[in-house]
Amino acid sequence: xxxxxxxxxxKKTYPGGTEALKGISFAVExxxxxxLLGPNGAGKSSTIGIIGSLVTKTAGRVKxxxxxxxEDLALAKTMLGVVSQEINxxxxxKVIDIVVTQAGFYGIPKSIALPKVEKMLKRLSLWxxxxxxxxxxxxxxKRRVMIAKALIHEPKLLILDEPTAGVDIExxxxxxxxxxxxxENGTTIILTTHYLEEAEQLxxxxxxxxxxxxxxxxxxxxxxxxxxxxxxxxxxxSPLDKAPEIEGFPLKLEDPLTLVVAVNKERSIxxxxxxxxxxxxxxxxxxxxxxxxxxxxxxxxxx
Amino acid sequence: xxxxxxxxxxxxxxxxxxxxxxxxxxIQTLVPPAVTMSLYFVIFGSLIGPRIGTMDGFDYIQFMxxxxxxxxxxxxxxxxVVSSFYxxxxxxxxxxxxxxxxxxxxxxxxxxxxxxxxxxxIGFIVFxxxxxxxxxxxxxxxxxxxxxxxxxxxxxxxxxxxxAVFADSFDDISVIPTFVLTPLIxxxxxxxxxxxxxxxxxxxxxxxxMLYVVNTFRAGMLGVSDVSIGFALGMILGFIGLLTGSCxxxxxxxxxxxx
Numbered sequence: 001x002x003x004x005x006x007x008x009x010x011k012k013t014y015p016g017g018t019e020a021l022k023g024i025s026f027a028v029e030x031x032x033x034x035x036l037l038g039p040n041g042a043g044k045s046s047t048i049g050i051i052g053s054l055v056t057k058t059a060g061r062v063k064x065x066x067x068x069x070x071e072d073l074a075l076a077k078t079m080l081g082v083v084s085q086e087i088n089x090x091x092x093x094k095v096i097d098i099v100v101t102q103a104g105f106y107g108i109p110k111s112i113a114l115p116k117v118e119k120m121l122k123r124l125s126l127w128x129x130x131x132x133x134x135x136x137x138x139x140x141x142k143r144r145v146m147i148a149k150a151l152i153h154e155p156k157l158l159i160l161d162e163p164t165a166g167v168d169i170e171x172x173x174x175x176x177x178x179x180x181x182x183x184e185n186g187t188t189i190i191l192t193t194h195y196l197e198e199a200e201q202l203x204x205x206x207x208x209x210x211x212x213x214x215x216x217x218x219x220x221x222x223x224x225x226x227x228x229x230x231x232x233x234x235x236x237x238s239p240l241d242k243a244p245e246i247e248g249f250p251l252k253l254e255d256p257l258t259l260v261v262a263v264n265k266e267r268s269i270x271x272x273x274x275x276x277x278x279x280x281x282x283x284x285x286x287x288x289x290x291x292x293x294x295x296x297x298x299x300x301x302x303x
Numbered sequence: 304x305x306x307x308x309x310x311x312x313x314x315x316x317x318x319x320x321x322x323x324x325x326x327x328x329x330i331q332t333l334v335p336p337a338v339t340m341s342l343y344f345v346i347f348g349s350l351i352g353p354r355i356g357t358m359d360g361f362d363y364i365q366f367m368x369x370x371x372x373x374x375x376x377x378x379x380x381x382x383x384v385v386s387s388f389y390x391x392x393x394x395x396x397x398x399x400x401x402x403x404x405x406x407x408x409x410x411x412x413x414x415x416x417x418x419x420x421x422x423x424x425i426g427f428i429v430f431x432x433x434x435x436x437x438x439x440x441x442x443x444x445x446x447x448x449x450x451x452x453x454x455x456x457x458x459x460x461x462x463x464x465x466x467a468v469f470a471d472s473f474d475d476i477s478v479i480p481t482f483v484l485t486p487l488i489x490x491x492x493x494x495x496x497x498x499x500x501x502x503x504x505x506x507x508x509x510x511x512x513m514l515y516v517v518n519t520f521r522a523g524m525l526g527v528s529d530v531s532i533g534f535a536l537g538m539i540l541g542f543i544g545l546l547t548g549s550c551x552x553x554x555x556x557x558x559x560x561x562x
Contacts, residue, residue, distance in 0.1 A: 014562065052402045055562045074404035082402050088395035092327070104316025105403035107309025149399070 091135025321417025370493030380422030418460030448523030
């Protein structure tokens with residue numbers, strides 16, 4: 001099996017003694033869309049920092065498409081694009097200059113970079129702002145510049161460290177579409193995010209890191225199948241005084257028009273609808289009580 | 304980044320970025336030395352200079368010109384690299400370089416070339432200004448003059464780089480120029496020949512590295528020097544070698560730039 005990224009026994013202890021990574025190992029298959037999740041301070045950014053040469057590892061190995069970063073770091077770097085959590089470009093430069101310069105750092109001359117930059121900026125809806133100083137852009141546009149920079153040398157592996165933090169819902173959805181598209185075109189993507197819905201929507205495989213250790217590394221489907229109970233919220237047509245009592249379905253009245261229920265995955269929700277219907281309770285609409293992955297995530301990291 | 308063409312593109316990109324940076328803020332980088340040096344020429348050259356008489360056989364303003372050019376070159380090449388490299392650290396755009404496959408020596412060379420370009424450009428500007436006050440000035444040895452100009456810019460760009468590597472705040476990038484560079488430059492023979500000093504202070508002055516830089520440059524422009532040119536050039540080259548090694552070691556180790 002070909003791997004885009006192989007991490008073996010990676011350790012990081014910061015000066016002062018903080019042990020951010022206690023020897024993590026995981027691999028990401030070529031073409032995968034992989035989520036690396038964990039609470040704040042779990043070690044995600046340290047891991048990404050080490051892969052991108054921004055943080056010096058204490059021990060362990062990093063291989064990018066089979067190339068050991070200790071043996072040929074420059075070659076490994078040509079295959080990697082990183083979108084950092086923080087904005088990391090000069091705000092006093094024009095958008096187009098920032099991206100052309102980044103291409104230059106990868107050895108792409110300006111004459112070759114310009115058409116690529118034009119295509120990239122147009123794809124990310126940045127073309128109209130190409131001559132604006134980067135500091136004048138909104139947070140969402142700055143994120144797009146970060147993505148354009150990371151992709152301009154056409155890396156085979158793209159790592160995004162919370163790329164949608166602080167961006168509005170519309171832009172987040174646009175980014176999801178874009179990321180799905182480049183993943184379908186063959187780019188392996190590793191994503192860290194605090195929006196677990198994002199990971200659930202986009203990623204096929206998932207690693208959960210906590211306290212500097214990988215506590216889970218599996219497929220999204222496998223992980224979600226472990227969820228025994230799912231919460232639903234029903235919006236009712238008519239108000240109720242108290243929650244009805246139906247055997248096997250613990251119902252709770254949140255307000256007179258909202259009923260909440262936790263349904264065991266062995267039970268059919270149709271049975272609940274039938275019972276509600278027989279009691280004359282009409283349901284106008286239904287939604288998940290919360291993100292399914294979120295429930296699992298909280299369960300795992302609190303162990 | 305394995306082939307030479309890619310490395311040369313990366314180096315060109317970083318160098319032109321550095322040059323664009325100081326040209327974009329020309330009002331802060333190119334104009335102040337011209338204004339300050341004009342004031343020096345007016346006050347010390349035209350007003351006080353004639354009362355002083357000659358120094359080492361030259362009109363005082365003529366004697367002062369190489370020193371003032373060197374002073375501007377030293378402070379500007381140093382300031383360019385220290386402020387630029389600290390800024391990329393501060394605004395995290397250092398990550399653009401660290402993530403890229405550029406070798407460390409290319410990163411160092413790019414910043415140093417930026418400092419050299421600014422230092423040399425300032426040197427020519429101040430020389431141009433000096434001609435307004437002393438139009439008859441002729442350069443005795445253009446080759447030695449340009450060589451010292453170039454080497455001095457490299458030397459102080461490297462020093463600026465090391466300062467920026469260790470700097471944790473904007474205060475840290477002004478401490479060395481204010482409390483170390485400026486006193487050494489002023490006491491390094493910019494305004495006087497050490498021959499006018501008592502023996503003790505002349506001996507103390509010989510320990511000032513600026514004296515060698517200023518005097519070697521003066522030797523190129525006027526043909527006189529208080530120190531041996533061969534020794535001074537050797538010292539400059541030796542320090543360039545030592546500082547280059549130190550900078551590359553710091554980059555390799557990630558001091559101040561990698562966690």
